[in-house]
Amino acid sequence: QSVLTQPPSASGTPGQRVTISCSGSSSNVGSNTVHWYQQLPGTAPKLLIHTNNQRPSGVPDRFSGSKSGTSASLAISELQSEDEADYYCGAWDDSLDGGVFGGGTKLTVL
């Protein structure tokens, strides 16, 4: 049972817009910033979004992040086949005094 809650799966067709949610509490998402990662099979995670909505250089602007209260979202627009991967949200938890991740969302491009 992960501290942050993500849907286990999501799907979309090429060109569509997909959003992945990340629900937490006042001790993590509600009081700290959220980051998002993409993990392709057999590879290390890649940072997509840090500090709620900041894209590192090299990440396409098709990826965007937002946060409101104790929930955050990752949006992927103009969906492409290469976006098929696992996506994770993360944050710091003040009560646990540690980092926490969501359980991950497997995105399928139909």
Added chain:
Amino acid sequence: EVQLMESGGGGVKPGGSLRLSCAASGFIFKSYSMNWVRQAPGKGLEWVSSIASSDDYIYYADSVKGRFTISRDNAKNSIYLQMNSLRAEDTGVYYCARETLTGWYEGNDYWGQGTLVTVSA
């Protein structure tokens, strides 16, 4: 080019010990907080431990507290994870990751390739 290279993984019996290393290059290592994150086979990411740039702040997941010790040597551009009293549930790929400079735990912008730890009798 930023690079992180983990080493030290392998097979060990329950109750045994391993020491993981992560060698960093391509950036000013002493300026960055660093993390260990692990992933059990077929499972999601699990944060293990964090160490601040000057190791004045260190944190551990409850699942490893008292058994694992994180450390760093800024002269050698390396972090380490001493893992004692290993259990089967510690099995997985261990990644070291660099934090962004934007603030405490706001994202890990570079990751190593990971090193596999297998705890089995």
